[in-house]
Amino acid sequence: MQMGIDVGYGQVKGVSEKGKKVIFPSLVAPLTKGPLENDMKHKVFIQCSSVSMRESAVGDGARYSKLIQQLSGQEKPTEAHDILLLTAIALLAEDTKEPISLGVGLPLAYYAAQKDQLKQRLSCMAGKVSVDGSLQHQVSFSRVEVFPQGTGAIAASGIDYSSSGRIGLIDIGTYTTDFVLLEIENGRKSFIPDGCGSREIGAYQLFESLDKAFQAKAGMPLPIREYSRTLDNALQQKPLCFDGKEIHLHKTLEYAMEELTDSVMSQVRAVWGDWARFLDYTILAGGGSVVLHDRLKNKLSNPVMAKDPVFANAWGYLEYVKAS
Ligand SMILES: Nc1ncnc2c1ncn2[C@@H]1O[C@H](COP(=O)(O)OP(=O)(O)OP(=O)(O)O)[C@@H](O)[C@H]1O
Ligand SMILES: [Mg+2]
Numbered sequence: 001m002q003m004g005i006d007v008g009y010g011q012v013k014g015v016s017e018k019g020k021k022v023i024f025p026s027l028v029a030p031l032t033k034g035p036l037e038n039d040m041k042h043k044v045f046i047q048c049s050s051v052s053m054r055e056s057a058v059g060d061g062a063r064y065s066k067l068i069q070q071l072s073g074q075e076k077p078t079e080a081h082d083i084l085l086l087t088a089i090a091l092l093a094e095d096t097k098e099p100i101s102l103g104v105g106l107p108l109a110y111y112a113a114q115k116d117q118l119k120q121r122l123s124c125m126a127g128k129v130s131v132d133g134s135l136q137h138q139v140s141f142s143r144v145e146v147f148p149q150g151t152g153a154i155a156a157s158g159i160d161y162s163s164s165g166r167i168g169l170i171d172i173g174t175y176t177t178d179f180v181l182l183e184i185e186n187g188r189k190s191f192i193p194d195g196c197g198s199r200e201i202g203a204y205q206l207f208e209s210l211d212k213a214f215q216a217k218a219g220m221p222l223p224i225r226e227y228s229r230t231l232d233n234a235l236q237q238k239p240l241c242f243d244g245k246e247i248h249l250h251k252t253l254e255y256a257m258e259e260l261t262d263s264v265m266s267q268v269r270a271v272w273g274d275w276a277r278f279l280d281y282t283i284l285a286g287g288g289s290v291v292l293h294d295r296l297k298n299k300l301s302n303p304v305m306a307k308d309p310v311f312a313n314a315w316g317y318l319e320y321v322k323a324s
């Protein structure tokens with residue numbers, strides 16, 4: 001079975017050749033036993049050499065643990081990465097017993113240094129996974145391909161490659177923003193190396209601003225588990241209830257979105273220079289683009305939102321695996 005999985009710093013996104021999609025926050029914690037453990041999404045049991053934590057809470061189910069682990073740092077911690085990946089595979093595979101052809105990605109900045117190691121490590125991986133009480137799924141790979149993050153979103157953008165032109169892509173994630181420049185001549189694609197790169201900016205800056213403003217009003221840091229709910233509330237101009245009082249954060253968010261937009265645009269100028277002005281399309285992908293779209297659209301040449309912006313890389317990895 002063919003799958004494309006994007007293990008992002010903020011969320012895991014996966015798609016299968018059958019069109020099934022899964023998404024969950026990139027959070028892992030040891031499983032807390034108790035009367036509610038069977039309601040937890042996701043309760044995961046893994047037997048695999050790279051994973052010592054056999055029973056874990058993954059995604060939303062990990063939010064309430066004090067021992068929550070996020071993905072952070074340039075190299076994603078192997079154990080947490082593999083738990084997230086195997087959870088996505090088990091959710092996508094359902095009861096399929098076929099070996100898996102998997103497409104995954106790495107941020108462009110780390111691609112050259114880490115791609116061979118990641119491919120080799122995943123290719124040799126085999127294990128048993130059960131999610132939310134499902135039957136144990138025996139995972140093994142017939143093929144693993146690693147692609148540069150961002151290029152996946154271009155493949156899935158729906159843009160017609162039969163003609164000629166120049167395309168830019170900006171993928172705004174949680175911790176990383178990837179830039180890709182691509183030239184197409186008579187259907188042949190070539191990446192412009194100087195116009196491709198990653199910067200460590202993303203939606204996390206919004207969470208940091210919300211956290212600071214919350215701390216100033218509430219006298220304690222905003223717990224990680226509350227980040228995405230706080231962002232959603234602030235986007236809808238809804239207050240957060242804390243100690244029976246309402247805390248309004250939408251003005252803070254507006255300001256933080258302006259700052260993040262300026263920061264993305266200054267990186268666009270740094271990475272693309274005046275190429276940014278000679279583009280037939282600028283494709284926007286990643287969850288950060290969903291949030292910043294209205295602000296970015298007037299600052300870019302012919303901006304187009306990717307078809308399914310949050311899943312764009314995962315769809316692209318799947319397309320590449322199908323074609324290779
Ligand atoms: N549909 C949406 N509406 C609003 N916000 C969203 C949406 N999807 C994602 N986000 C926000 O955008 C952020 C970035 O999402 P995305 O899935 O692109 O990041 P990621 O791929 O996990 O991060 P990275 O690319 O840095 O590894 C998320 O942290 C989330 O808060
Ligand atoms: Mg991403």
